[in-house]
Amino acid sequence: xxxxxxxxxxxxxxxxxxxxxxxxxxxxxxxxxxxxxxxxxxxxxxxxxxxxxxxxxxxxxxxxxxxxxxxxxxxxxxxxxxxxxxxxxxxxxxxxxxxxxxxxxxxxxxxxxxxxxxxxxxxxxxxxxxxxxxxxxxxxxxxxxxxxxxxxxxxxxxxxxxxxxxxxxxxxxxxxxxxxxxxxxxxxxxxxxxxxxxxxxxxxxxxxxxxxxxxxxxxxxxxxxxxxxxxxxxxxxxxxxxxxxxxxxxxxxxxxxxxxxxxxxxxxxxxxxxxxxxxxxxxxxxxxxxxxxxxxxxxxxxxxxxxxxxxxxxxxxxxxxxxxxxxxxxxxxxxxxxxxxxxxxxxxxxxxxxxxxxxxxxxxxxxxxxxxxxxxxxxxxxxxxxxxxxxxxxxxxxxxxxxxxxxxxxxxxxxxxxxxxxxxxxxxxxxxxxxxxxxxxxxxxxxxxxxxxxxxxxxxxxxxxxxxxxxxxxxxxxxxxxxxxxxxxxxxxxxxxxxxxxxxxxxxxxxxxxxxxxxxxxxxxxxxxxxxxxxxxxxxxxxxxxxxxxxxxxxxxxxxxxxxxxxxxxxxxxxxxxxxxxxxxxxxxxxxxxxxxxxxxxxxxxxxxxxxxxxxxxxxxxxxxxxxxxxxxxxxxxxxxxxxxxxxxxxxxxxxxxxxxxxxxxxxxxxxxxxxxxxxxxxxxxxxxxxxxxxxxxxxxxxxxxxxxxxxxxxxxxxxxxxxxxxxxxxxxxxxxxxxxxxx
Amino acid sequence: xxxxxxxxxxxxxxxxxxxxxxxxxxxxxxxxxxxxxxxxxxxxxxxxxxxxxxxxxxxxxxxxxxxxxxxxxxxxxxxxxxxxxxxxxxxxxxxxxxxxxxxxxxxxxxxxxxxxxxxxxxxxxxxxxxxxxxxxxxxxxxxxxxxxxxxxxxxxxxxxxxxxxxxxxxxxxxxxx
Numbered sequence: 001x002x003x004x005x006x007x008x009x010x011x012x013x014x015x016x017x018x019x020x021x022x023x024x025x026x027x028x029x030x031x032x033x034x035x036x037x038x039x040x041x042x043x044x045x046x047x048x049x050x051x052x053x054x055x056x057x058x059x060x061x062x063x064x065x066x067x068x069x070x071x072x073x074x075x076x077x078x079x080x081x082x083x084x085x086x087x088x089x090x091x092x093x094x095x096x097x098x099x100x101x102x103x104x105x106x107x108x109x110x111x112x113x114x115x116x117x118x119x120x121x122x123x124x125x126x127x128x129x130x131x132x133x134x135x136x137x138x139x140x141x142x143x144x145x146x147x148x149x150x151x152x153x154x155x156x157x158x159x160x161x162x163x164x165x166x167x168x169x170x171x172x173x174x175x176x177x178x179x180x181x182x183x184x185x186x187x188x189x190x191x192x193x194x195x196x197x198x199x200x201x202x203x204x205x206x207x208x209x210x211x212x213x214x215x216x217x218x219x220x221x222x223x224x225x226x227x228x229x230x231x232x233x234x235x236x237x238x239x240x241x242x243x244x245x246x247x248x249x250x251x252x253x254x255x256x257x258x259x260x261x262x263x264x265x266x267x268x269x270x271x272x273x274x275x276x277x278x279x280x281x282x283x284x285x286x287x288x289x290x291x292x293x294x295x296x297x298x299x300x301x302x303x304x305x306x307x308x309x310x311x312x313x314x315x316x317x318x319x320x321x322x323x324x325x326x327x328x329x330x331x332x333x334x335x336x337x338x339x340x341x342x343x344x345x346x347x348x349x350x351x352x353x354x355x356x357x358x359x360x361x362x363x364x365x366x367x368x369x370x371x372x373x374x375x376x377x378x379x380x381x382x383x384x385x386x387x388x389x390x391x392x393x394x395x396x397x398x399x400x401x402x403x404x405x406x407x408x409x410x411x412x413x414x415x416x417x418x419x420x421x422x423x424x425x426x427x428x429x430x431x432x433x434x435x436x437x438x439x440x441x442x443x444x445x446x447x448x449x450x451x452x453x454x455x456x457x458x459x460x461x462x463x464x465x466x467x468x469x470x471x472x473x474x475x476x477x478x479x480x481x482x483x484x485x486x487x488x489x490x491x492x493x494x495x496x497x498x499x500x501x502x503x504x505x506x507x508x509x510x511x512x513x514x515x516x517x518x519x520x521x522x523x524x525x526x527x528x529x530x531x532x533x534x535x536x537x538x539x540x541x542x543x544x545x546x547x548x549x550x551x552x553x554x555x556x557x558x559x560x561x562x563x564x565x566x567x568x569x570x571x572x573x574x575x576x577x578x579x580x581x582x583x584x585x586x587x588x589x590x591x592x593x594x595x596x597x598x599x600x601x602x603x604x605x606x607x608x609x610x611x612x613x614x615x616x617x618x619x620x621x622x623x624x625x626x627x628x629x630x631x632x633x634x635x636x637x638x639x640x641x642x643x644x645x646x647x648x649x650x651x652x653x654x655x656x657x658x659x660x661x662x663x664x665x666x667x668x669x670x671x672x673x674x675x676x677x678x679x680x681x682x683x684x685x686x687x688x689x690x691x692x693x694x695x696x697x698x699x700x701x702x703x704x705x706x707x708x709x710x711x712x713x714x715x716x717x718x719x720x721x722x723x724x725x726x727x728x729x730x731x732x733x734x735x736x737x738x739x740x741x742x743x744x
Numbered sequence: 745x746x747x748x749x750x751x752x753x754x755x756x757x758x759x760x761x762x763x764x765x766x767x768x769x770x771x772x773x774x775x776x777x778x779x780x781x782x783x784x785x786x787x788x789x790x791x792x793x794x795x796x797x798x799x800x801x802x803x804x805x806x807x808x809x810x811x812x813x814x815x816x817x818x819x820x821x822x823x824x825x826x827x828x829x830x831x832x833x834x835x836x837x838x839x840x841x842x843x844x845x846x847x848x849x850x851x852x853x854x855x856x857x858x859x860x861x862x863x864x865x866x867x868x869x870x871x872x873x874x875x876x877x878x879x880x881x882x883x884x885x886x887x888x889x890x891x892x893x894x895x896x897x898x899x900x901x902x903x904x905x906x907x908x909x910x911x912x913x914x915x916x917x918x919x920x921x
Contacts, residue, residue, distance in 0.1 A: 075874045134896055135888035151888070158890025178891030185889070186897060210870040220884040220898025223841050227831075245867040249860045252879075260887075264824050267898070268879040270866060275876040277837040285805035289835045 007369075008691040014343045015698055018155035022147060022340035025154040027702075029331040032261015033383060039263065040253070050250040051386045054322035057242045058312060064208040064241040065303065071211035076274055077299035081238070082116075084306045089121035091302060092200075092233055097125035100231055102197035108215070108222035109133035110202025111149055111325060112304060113235045115348040115361060118200075130192045132221035134185050141168050147341040149350055150259050150327040155340050189221070194282040199229035203236040204255065204324065206301070207245045213301075214248050215269040216255055218262075223269060230279045231298045238303045239321040245270070251324060254385040259326040273299035311360035316396040320356030322386040329353050329380035329390050334679040334699040335373045344373045352380045352390040359397045368401040372692075375683030376549050377650035378586070392594060398551025402427055427552075430469035434685040435550040438542035438559075441515040444479035452478045471690035475723060477516040484514045484521035488537045494529075501534030502623070505614070506570045510581040511542040512719035520734070523741035524580050524611050530627040530742050531618040536575070540566035543584040548591060549684050560587070560595040564604055577608040580735065582717050583684060585610050586651035610652065611737050612661035612717070619667060628740045630668045644670045645707045646736065647725060649718035650679035661717060661736040668740055673712065677702045680716075682724035697727065704728045715739055749822035749857045754906075756825030760882035761894075762902045769907050772849065776814055779847045779903040786814030787834045789849055792907060802839070813843035813899075820855040820904075821862045824881055827904065828862065831876035840880070846899040848880075853909045 037043050057064060069079040082088035096102045105127050107113065119129045119140075131140045135153035139146060142164055146152030153161075161181055166174040175184040201222050203213040213234055215222045226232050242248070248270070256262040274297035278290050311317045330336045330351030333344070341350025346358030346366040352374055359367035374394035384390060433440065444452070465472045482490075498504060505528065513521040528535055544559030567577055579585040588608040592601045609617070619625050631642030644665055648658030665672050681687055681699030707714060707729060714733040716722050726732040757764050765775045772792035785802040786794050798814050799806055807813075815836045817827035827848050831837040840846045856862055862879070869875045884898030894900050 132897070133888070134886050138888065153888055161889055178889040179893050181889040182886055182893040182896055186895065189897065207870070210867075210874070212866075212870040218885045219888075219896035220841060221896070223837065223878060224897055227838050227841065245870045246860075246863050248866075249863040252863075253859050264826065264879075264881050266881055266883065266885050268826075268881075269876075270870065270879070271831075271876045272870050272874040273876070275831050275837070276833060276874075277831045277876070278833060278835050280804045280807065280835075280838055280842070282804055282808070285808060286803050289802055289804050289807055289838065290833055292833065294833050 004691055011339055011343050011691070011695055014339050015695065018147065018340050018342065019338055019698065021157050022155050023337045025151060026148070026331045026337045026340075029151075029260045029327070030337075033258055033328060033331065034261075036257035036261045036263050040257070046250045046253055047385050047387055050254055050324075051322065053242055053247045053250065054386050057247075058239065058318065058321050060243070061238060061241065061309075061312060064243065065238060067208040068206060068211055068241060068301070068303075071209065072299070072301050075211050075272060075299075077211065077301060079301045079303060081303045082305065085116035085304075088116045088235065088302050088304050088306070089118050092118055092235070093121050093125045093127075095231075095233065095300060096122060096198050097127050100197055102127055102231075104128040104130060104192070104196045105198040105200055106130050106132050106193050106196040106225050106229065107136075107200045108202070108217065108225045109136050109152070110200070110235055111146075111348060112202050112237050113200065114146065115306065116235070116304060118235065130189070130196070132189050132193060132225055134182065134189075134219060134221075137185060137189060138164065145342065147345075147350065148327060148330060149325055149341070155342065193224050193228050196225075196229050198231045198233060199225035200233045200235060201225055203234050203240050205242050205248055205251055206236060206240050207243070207248065208241050209244045210272055211301075212245050212270055212272040214252070215267070215271070216252075216265050217269065218266040220267060223267060226269075226271065226273075226275060227277050228280060228282075230293070230296050231300075232273055232275070233300045233302060234273070235302045235304065238305055238308050251385075255324055255326050258328040258383065258385040259331070273297070307361045311356075314360070316393065317356055317360050319388050320353060320360060320393060322388055323353050323357070324386060326385060327351065328383040328385065332379045332383040332678070333374075334377065334379070334677075334681055334683075335375065335695060338695055338698045339373070344370055346370060352394065353384075353388065355397050356390075356393040359400075364397065364401055364404055367397050371397050371401065375679070375686040377679040377683045378590075378654040379650055379678045381654050392591070395548060395551055395553065399553045402431065402551050430689065431550045431552070433468040433470065434688075435547040435552045435555060437546040437685070438511045441477075441479060441511050445481065445483055445515040465690050469690050470688045471693040473693055474688050475726070477512070477719070477723075479515055480518045482518065483509070484518045485509050485537050485539060487518060487522065488525065494535050496529050496532055496534045498534045500532070502532035502618070503576060504534040504536075504574065505576040505578050506536045506538055506567065508540060508567070508577055508579045508584065509537050510579065510584045511546075513580045517719060517722075517735075520580060520738050522744075523735065523738040524578070526744065527615060527628060527737055527741035528578065528611075531615065531623040533618070536570070538566060538570065543587040544595070545583050545587050546685065548587070549686075553595075556591075557595045560592050563588075564596055564600050567604060568600070571603055571607045575607075576614065577604070578611050578614050579608060580611050580737065581719060582610060582649035582652035582657065585657065586655050589655050590651075610657040610660060610717075612664055613657045615737070615740070616660040616664050619664065625667055627742065628664075628668055629742050631670055642670050643712040644672045644739065645675070645710050645712040645714045646672050647675035647677070647680060647703060647707075647714070647716040647721055647733070649716070649721055650683065652717055653678060661715070664740060665736060670739070673710075675703055676706060680718075680721045680724040680728075682720040684720050687720070687724055696724070700724050700728050713739065746857070749855050750852060750906075752857070753820055753822040753825060753855055756822070757904055760825050760902075762825065762882055762904055764904045764906055766906045766908065772905060772907060775905045776847055776849070779905065780814060781811035781845055783810050784812040784814060784847075785810040785839055785843075787816065787832070787836050787839055789816050792849065802835075807835075807838060807842050810839075810843050812845040812847055813839040813841070814847045814849070815840045817848045817850040818854065818877065819862060819865055820850045821859060821879065822855055823858045824879075826862075826879045826881040828866075828877050828879050831878075837876070837878070841898050843899055844895065845901045845903065846880075847903045847905060849905045849907065851907045851909060
């Protein structure tokens with residue numbers, strides 16, 4: 001994680017040159033996804049169905065490959081299973097350049113063909129390759145790579161495309177508007193398609209039972225590519241196979257909605273090639289179209305392994321093969337919205353799931369180049385139509401990178417105590433600093449306020465930045481001299497005796513609350529006790545979130561086990577577990593599924609609540625809201641009366657507890673405006689890293705646009721969101737519980 | 745085909761900017777004539793007539809010159825406003841594709857409510873007859889050039905001629921208008 005100036009510069013440059021176009025488009029797609037999936041009555045069950053089909057298909061993949069070979073051959077086509085890119089390219093080149101002696105091959109958009117770089121292979125063999133998807137054609141003319149897996153040229157503005165056409169074709173009347181540019185391209189490409197000898201497509205899905213392939217398109221170029229040429233080559237990864245044609249249905253309903261927010265794209269082609277259409281003869285064009293030439297059609301299905309069968313055997317990477325390449329994880333991602341696929345991507349694939357694809361196809365080194373850009377904010381998880389745990393794949397790859405790339409470039413002895421035993425010895429210091437933040441916090445709290453003063457001294461910050469990669473522009477958390485647990489013990493423990501209590505609960509002393517933001521912990525205690533909760537604050541380990549964010553899975557697992565050991569007797573005694581920091585609650589309810597035995601995970605997850613969710617539940621079950629603080633009583637910090645601006649934490653949104661705070665505040669009479677930005681950009685430790693400071697601020701910029709000049713009281717539940725909002729808005733927000741808790 | 749499916753289908757077509765005209769099989773030629781531009785090419789329909797101006801069995805040059813292509817649809821999907829156009833030796837696919845306007849003729853009895861039913865229909869036909877079907881929803885479109893434009897490669901506009909079935913309940917049809 002330590003600073004890499006080259007990478008930071010590249011990100012800065014892309015934000016400046018492509019960031020605006022990418023942001024506008026991807027945010028539009030993302031909003032479209034919410035609207036379009038919102039129109040489905042059975043969205044969640046469709047996703048479950050799609051997921052089940054993929055799980056089954058990948059499980060049976062070798063059988064499906066055998067089956068599709070039989071069905072395609074029975075239809076008169078040929079199947080070739082290529083081990084790798086070179087193998088696939090050799091087959092396609094021999095077929096096209098030698099057997100067909102083709103001058104030109106026209107292509108519809110296919111990421112798999114980008115992966116194997118078949119264009120280059122064909123070009124070397126003397127075949128003119130023309131991309132017919134308008135976006136891909138623009139990139140071919142500009143000699144650029146796609147910045148998005150579905151909309152490859154979103155980084156280019158209309159003006160840039162007009163300039164490109166003017167420069168390349170020097171037309172008499174240069175096209176300028178979107179309409180003119182499209183018609184110009186339609187005409188040019190129409191001529192090129194007429195003269196083509198071979199048509200190449202990808203395939204979104206292939207049904208093994210019939211050899212039917214499904215293509216999701218909007219322009220009509222794939223239809224023309226197939227119809228206008230007598231030789232059709234379809235290039236597809238082996239993972240595109242599904243058992244039956246009927247299995248296509250949920251994917252057709254989900255893919256456009258998940259990607260660009262279209263209920264369905266203009267054309268869903270379901271081809272069982274060779275296709276039945278006559279081949280138009282554009283040279284001898286006086287002849288009848290219907291001349292029986294469908295009989296001469298030839299079809300080749302090139303199925304590509306290129307690392308996929310190994311991914312299938314890899315328990316962690318296997319889920320990647322369920323990906324339907326819809327781009328939802330790109331569009332939902334704050335970092336992707338700011339930088340696009342030229343930074344957040346590898347050789348071929350981009351966005352959150354690209355880490356899995358690139359690790360499996362190209363190797364860990366390629367994945368390592370951009371894997372840092374996944375912050376684990378988890379907003380892609382509910383967006384993924386097949387429910388892939390994309391942050392987990394990123395975490396696993398990060399862990400493997402940590403273990404594989406051991407570089408002893410720092411003097412380790414000084415920081416040895418920061419390195420958990422479970423992790424490789426050469427782990428870089430930034431990773432360690434964040435990954436073992438709990439130890440840092442403990443030490444800092446023991447030595448506060450001296451540690452805080454030292455932390456703020458300029459030269460020391462410069463040293464910190466150099467050694468740990470933590471940006472000096474960030475305020476470091478100031479450690480409290482008395483922890484929440486010590487304060488609670490000092491006041492004599494619970495104020496509500498157990499025999500008078502409505503409920504009994506433990507307040508989890510998360511690292512941020514216990515050592516840094518003790519005030520929100522005290523507020524939580526007051527609010528919970530006001531509603532009759534008998535509380536305890538036990539000594540419990542940190543959740544393991546910081547090491548997990550650095551890919552230190554073994555350390556996180558050890559923390560999870562400690563947390564479970566520290567809480568399980570309370571759970572067994574019927575005490576609820578109330579959590580203030582959303583990223584820690586998300587560990588209990590989500591990531592612990594990967595780190596703990598299933599029954600342990602379930603036991604803890606079922607007993608755990610977000611503090612605002614818990615207050616909501618208490619009020620819903622007869623608790624008196626008057627015990628909490630309504631806006632009328634608001635003096636002190638609540639200067640602006642009843643008007644509140646609330647930014648829910650990204651992971652709280654994902655686990656479904658983002659809205660309880662809104663409900664509680666509204667119940668008490670506050671007027672709440674909720675942030676439309678899904679992740680503030682800080683994402684735990686991400687925005688503290690000096691390489692990513694500007695990016696992090698850029699991701700948070702829409703919050704500034706929404707709340708920048710608000711006179712509302714700003715509240716946010718996450719600790720790092722608080723630092724980010726402070727940086728963006730100029731004042732530090734409080735946790736919602738501090739707003740609603742009765743005064744001391 | 746239920747009344748609800750027809751209503752949904754027409755609403756979805758309207759959302760997509762697809763125009764619709766309705767009538768009996770006997771009205772078909774007249775409805776196509778009103779919707780087609782010139783010159784027009786087409787594929788003969790099984791159980792309805794094409795107007796005279798639509799040239800069947802065109803040459804490739806005729807297709808290239810054509811403004812409008814007229815074909816049948818095998819199925820309609822109400823929830824999405826999609827029509828299933830099936831490739832055949834007569835050239836239904838190129839005639840629906842290499843033109844500015846596609847006029848597509850659909851029998852109401854061939855309307856299904858949703859995607860699962862559409863794929864239940866397709867499955868056996870793909871397995872047994874190796875059919876090639878495109879589910880076309882609205883005109884060809886692209887947003888790659890800095891704004892939404894219709895007619896990227898395929899038709900710029902689509903018109904659906906929806907034919908009532910002979911034994912259709914007239915009362916129900918009236919109620920649906």
